[in-house]
Amino acid sequence: MSHNRFGHLLTLTTFGESHGPAIGCVLDGLPPGIEISEEEFAHDLERRATGRSRHTSQRREEDLVEILSGVYQGRTTGTPLALLIRNTDARSKDYDNILQQFRPGHADYTYWQKYGIRDPRGGGRSSARETTMRVAAAVIAKKWLRQQHAIEVRGHLAQLGPLTPRSFDWAAVEQNPFFWPDAAMVPELEQYMDDLRKSGDSIGARVDVIAEGVPPGWGAPIYGKLDAELASALMSINAVKGVEIGAGFAAVEQKGSAHRDLIDPEGFRSNHAGGILGGISSGQVIRASIAIKPTSSLRLPGATVDATGAAVEVVTKGRHDPCVGIRATPIAEAMLALVLMDHALRHRAQCGDVVQVDPRIPAGTDTD
Ligand code: EPS
Numbered sequence: 570m571s572h573n574r575f576g577h578l579l580t581l582t583t584f585g586e587s588h589g590p591a592i593g594c595v596l597d598g599l600p601p602g603i604e605i606s607e608e609e610f611a612h613d614l615e616r617r618a619t620g621r622s623r624h625t626s627q628r629r630e631e632d633l634v635e636i637l638s639g640v641y642q643g644r645t646t647g648t649p650l651a652l653l654i655r656n657t658d659a660r661s662k663d664y665d666n667i668l669q670q671f672r673p674g675h676a677d678y679t680y681w682q683k684y685g686i687r688d689p690r691g692g693g694r695s696s697a698r699e700t701t702m703r704v705a706a707a708v709i710a711k712k713w714l715r716q717q718h719a720i721e722v723r724g725h726l727a728q729l730g731p732l733t734p735r736s737f738d739w740a741a742v743e744q745n746p747f748f749w750p751d752a753a754m755v756p757e758l759e760q761y762m763d764d765l766r767k768s769g770d771s772i773g774a775r776v777d778v779i780a781e782g783v784p785p786g787w788g789a790p791i792y793g794k795l796d797a798e799l800a801s802a803l804m805s806i807n808a809v810k811g812v813e814i815g816a817g818f819a820a821v822e823q824k825g826s827a828h829r830d831l832i833d834p835e836g837f838r839s840n841h842a843g844g845i846l847g848g849i850s851s852g853q854v855i856r857a858s859i860a861i862k863p864t865s866s867l868r869l870p871g872a873t874v875d876a877t878g879a880a881v882e883v884v885t886k887g888r889h890d891p892c893v894g895i896r897a898t899p900i901a902e903a904m905l906a907l908v909l910m911d912h913a914l915r916h917r918a919q920c921g922d923v924v925q926v927d928p929r930i931p932a933g934t935d936t937d
Contacts, residue, residue, distance in 0.1 A: 570684065570694065575802065577793075578914040581706050581907060587691030587698040588659035594652050594702035596709065598914065599639065601647035603713055610634040610652075610708050617704045617899040619888070622746035624762045625896055627888040629658050634705055645709075652705050656698075661690040663887030669876045670883045674865030676807075681876065692866075697807050697893055700900045707903030710910040714780075718913065722906045724778035724898040725750045727858065729758055730765075748776075748898040766891050771863040774894020778803075778857050778901040780909055783844065785852035786920060787912040794848025795855075795912055802904040803859050808893050811860030815843020855909075859901055861894035 574582040578598045585592030611634075615621065620629040632654055639650030668689050671678040676695035680687040687693055714720040725742045726749050727734070734751035741752040749755060765772055788795030800812040820828055820841065830853075831838040837853050844855035866885040873883045890896070 575805065576907065576911045578918065579710070579907065579911040581703065583699055583702040585656075585699070585702070586688050586693040587656070587696030588661050588688070588693070589656060591653050591655045592698060592702055593637075593654065594706050595649045596639075596652070596706045597649040598911075599645045599647065599650055599709065600713070600914075601645055603645040603709060603716075604643055605636075605640060605645060605709055605712070606643060607634050607636055609712070610705050613704050613708050613711075613899050613903070614654075614701065616743075617701065617896050619890070619896070622895075624746055624759075624766075624891070626890045628660070630654075631657060632701060650706075650709070652702065654701060654705070659691055660887065664690050667883060667885060670881055671873050671875070672865050672867075672883055672885060673871045673873050674862070695807065697890070700806060700903075703806075703903045703907070704899050707906040710906040711902070713910055714906060714913070718782060718784065720780055720782040720909065722778070722780045722902050722909070724748070724776055724902045724905075726774060726894065726898060727777040728775035729892060729894065730761065730772040730774070732758060732761060742898075747895055762891060762895075769868045771865075771867060771889075771891045773863045774861045774892055774897065776859050776861065776894060776897050776901045778859075778898070778905050780844070780855040780905055783850045783852070783855050783909060785850055785925065786923070787909065787916045788845065788849040789912075789915070790848050793915075794845075795850055795908070796843070796845045796848060798912070799845075799855075799857055799905065799908050802908045803857060803901060806859070806861075806897065806900050806904060808861045808864065808897075809859050810862045813843075813858040814845060815856050816841040817843075817858060850912075855905070857901070857905065859897070861897055864890050864893050 573584060574580050580597045581594055583594045614632040618630060618632055619626040635653045637651040637653055639645055639648050680695060711722055726747050735754060737750045742748050742750050745755045747758050749758060796814045803809060803812045816823065816828060828841045830840055830842055840853045842851060843857065844851055844853040866889040868884055870882045870884050873881060875881050
């Protein structure tokens with residue numbers, strides 16, 4: 570299976586299956602000298618993990634990171650950083666009844682068609698477990714972006730099925746298991762999820778992610794657009810079916826006079842562009858949003874076929890997420906951070922000597 574790596578100057582390769590002995594990654598291209606310890610991974614891995622509330626899969630992994638290479642005396646050395654997390658709570662017998670069946674709406678079917686062989690235990694490599702290593706790698710990217718550029722990357726759940734926040738407070742986001750910005754609505758979300766879980770069904774979600782403090786100039790025109798690479802990175806998260814940057818699909822109904830972000834000496838007056846113009850950061854907040862599909866591992870019977878092509882009814886057992894979007898916020902943050910750090914290094918390589926006229930308004934802005 571190829572295409573397990575992304576990035577250009579900073580590359581992340583992940584490996585491992587959900588029910589294999591371990592998952593891991595190699596993060597290559599890190600500048601030397603970044604202080605990092607195994608304990609620093611715990612916070613974000615805990616935010617993403619299963620089994621931390623009744624609303625996610627009840628698989629209980631410790632997600633302890635082992636640093637195998639790339640760090641000496643607590644600092645990155647500039648050599649490939651290899652991280653490993655051992656799987657300790659896989660229960661492969663949950664999958665015994667579907668080893669030869671394809672869950673409708675799942676990668677089971679396409680992996681089989683493409684490779685002619687697959688690891689069906691826990692979905693193998695198509696499992697959300699793979700996102701663990703993206704979050705681990707991004708702990709370093711987030712730290713570097715904060716230290717070098719005072720950039721903060723953060724996100725929140727913006728929609729859970731039909732529910733949208735009625736008020737917004739960043740302080741609430743980390744205080745509930747949903748990453749929900751409206752504290753008063755949390756009991757409503759709990760009830761919704763309890764009812765959904767009892768019904769055996771699943772639901773989709775929307776996650777918004779932002780980066781504050783990104784300087785103008787990161788990204789590249791034409792084939793290396795920051796928004797294109799960000800969309801690709803976000804779309805590579807399991808279960809993501811849509812990506813918006815800034816106004817996204819709302820731009821379809823906007824007039825140009827409303828969509829354009831007017832500029833005055835204090836900066837931009839709005840941010841429909843999502844902080845990216847012509848594939849290059851504008852200095853505004855970078856804003857992206859993802860649509861996450863409802864998970865396909867349901868205990869509700871559904872029509873499908875088995876590996877011989879015979880019609881069967883599939884029922885999925887085990888410990889599945891009724892809404893994988895609930896724990897997708899740290900994953901979306903991770904992809905944004907990794908893409909930004911890669912672009913920061915690429916920008917430094919080619920344009921590190923460029924002197925900007927004004928830090929808020931990139932040279933060449935169309936002012937008419
Ligand atoms: C997943 C199914 C469940 C989740 C898993 C993602 O796996 P299992 O059936 O082995 O319990 O627990 O998520 C994780 C283990 C994780 O760390 O994110 C799936 O089908 O994608």
